[in-house]
Amino acid sequence: MTDRRNDRPATLVRRMPLNEGVSRPVVSPIQPSVVYASPDIDTLHAQYEGRAQGYTYAREGHPNATLLAQKIDMLEGATGGLVTGSGMSAVTAAIMGLMGAGDHIIGADQLYGRSLRLMHQDLARFGIATTVVDPTDPAALRAAIRPETKMILVEVVSNPTLRVADMEGIAAVAAEAGVRLAVDNTFTTPIGYRPFDHGADIVIHSVTKLLAGHSDVTLGYVAAKDPADAKAIYDFAVTTGLTPSPYECWLAERGLMTFPLRFDRAEANARALADWLAGQPKVAKVLYPGRADHPDHARAQALLGGRDGNMLSFAIHGDEAAANRMVQAMPEMAFAPTLGDVGTTLSHPASSSHRGLTPEGRAALGISDGFFRMSVGIEDVAILMADLEAGLAAV
Numbered sequence: 001m002t003d004r005r006n007d008r009p010a011t012l013v014r015r016m017p018l019n020e021g022v023s024r025p026v027v028s029p030i031q032p033s034v035v036y037a038s039p040d041i042d043t044l045h046a047q048y049e050g051r052a053q054g055y056t057y058a059r060e061g062h063p064n065a066t067l068l069a070q071k072i073d074m075l076e077g078a079t080g081g082l083v084t085g086s087g088m089s090a091v092t093a094a095i096m097g098l099m100g101a102g103d104h105i106i107g108a109d110q111l112y113g114r115s116l117r118l119m120h121q122d123l124a125r126f127g128i129a130t131t132v133v134d135p136t137d138p139a140a141l142r143a144a145i146r147p148e149t150k151m152i153l154v155e156v157v158s159n160p161t162l163r164v165a166d167m168e169g170i171a172a173v174a175a176e177a178g179v180r181l182a183v184d185n186t187f188t189t190p191i192g193y194r195p196f197d198h199g200a201d202i203v204i205h206s207v208t209k210l211l212a213g214h215s216d217v218t219l220g221y222v223a224a225k226d227p228a229d230a231k232a233i234y235d236f237a238v239t240t241g242l243t244p245s246p247y248e249c250w251l252a253e254r255g256l257m258t259f260p261l262r263f264d265r266a267e268a269n270a271r272a273l274a275d276w277l278a279g280q281p282k283v284a285k286v287l288y289p290g291r292a293d294h295p296d297h298a299r300a301q302a303l304l305g306g307r308d309g310n311m312l313s314f315a316i317h318g319d320e321a322a323a324n325r326m327v328q329a330m331p332e333m334a335f336a337p338t339l340g341d342v343g344t345t346l347s348h349p350a351s352s353s354h355r356g357l358t359p360e361g362r363a364a365l366g367i368s369d370g371f372f373r374m375s376v377g378i379e380d381v382a383i384l385m386a387d388l389e390a391g392l393a394a395v
């Protein structure tokens with residue numbers, strides 16, 4: 001084989017740039033390269049010293065991750081965010097990159113299940129002390145602060161009972177104590193709430209959910225306001241290999257293009273379904289932050305400005321057998337413990353996310369055997385209503 005540009009022989013393994021001529025692709029290219037060649041030693045020095053932008057090895061960064069991070073940065077009002085291989089790796093990098101043995105973290109008591117497991121089991125093995133508090137009660141948070149407290153980790157809307165945290169009160173306690181506030185913004189998304197505009201120091205996402213939106217990637221995102229924090233999080237993530245694949249970043253970037261449209265539609269569907277469910281005699285309770293009967297409705301209005309999101313929960317008058325019949329009678333809704341997909345998914349916390357609790361523990365949270373959480377998708381709402389109608393008829 002001959003390199004036509006200089007007529008010298010070339011090997012088959014020599015990689016060559018694609019020739020696009022005078023045209024350009026409209027789709028972001030996917031760049032699967034793990035390694036990046038530099039033109040010379042001088043350029044490598046410039047890269048390592050931050051004088052030139054470039055890549056070396058994909059675990060340290062690659063163009064598809066950069067592009068995705070920049071788009072999420074734009075939504076969150078952040079700079080220098082990092083995309084990670086999952087939402088949990090973003091949570092882990094934020095905590096483990098910034099904290100060490102002897103430090104203390106305070107978490108909300110209804111965090112995402114695996115984040116709660118970090119609080120209750122894993123962090124203690126590394127000498128990091130943990131306390132969980134009710135995020136609707138800033139006084140409890142203030143009382144839990146210790147001299148060695150380094151971080152507060154909260155979610156704005158809790159899973160699955162959709163309680164709304166007192167974000168203003170929490171941010172005030174964090175500022176007064178000089179403790180970093182980290183917000184997992186997965187449920188609310190930057191359309192509902194932008195933590196950096198309200199005193200947060202760190203923003204975390206499970207990009208797997210609404211941002212990517214199609215249940216075909218697991219990715220996370222973490223951004224820190226303080227560049228020193230961002231650097232420590234980045235170094236921990238790269239060292240421990242929490243970084244993402246180019247293909248998944250590429251898919252997520254495509255998903256993100258329709259995120260605002262999907263969010264609008266899913267939210268409108270959720271609002272309509274919440275109101276419809278509330279009028280059904282077999283439904284005992286509906287939880288949707290946009291409804292006036294939600295316990296934190298006023299706070300939701302103040303924090304989310306009417307962008308109440310696509311998540312709703314409801315309980316039927318009935319036991320687990322009735323709930324099971326309901327699931328079986330609804331073919332349109334995937335019975336699956338995720339959220340934020342284009343399709344509606346239904347989960348039953350008592351048999352999935354909260355099965356580890358005693359029935360009394362679940363009851364204390366308001367999770368009965370007839371309690372469902374629904375992540376509403378972008379389908380025609382009439383089809384979803386018909387499905388729910390069939391489900392309720394089987395109760």
Ligand SMILES: *Cc1c(COP(=O)(O)O)cnc(C)c1O
Pocket residue numbers: 086087088089112115155184186187205206207208209218219220
């Ligand atoms: C799903 C989820 C996570 C974990 O994200 P993965 O991408 O599944 O690792 C973290 N926080 C919240 C609020 C979530 O819903």
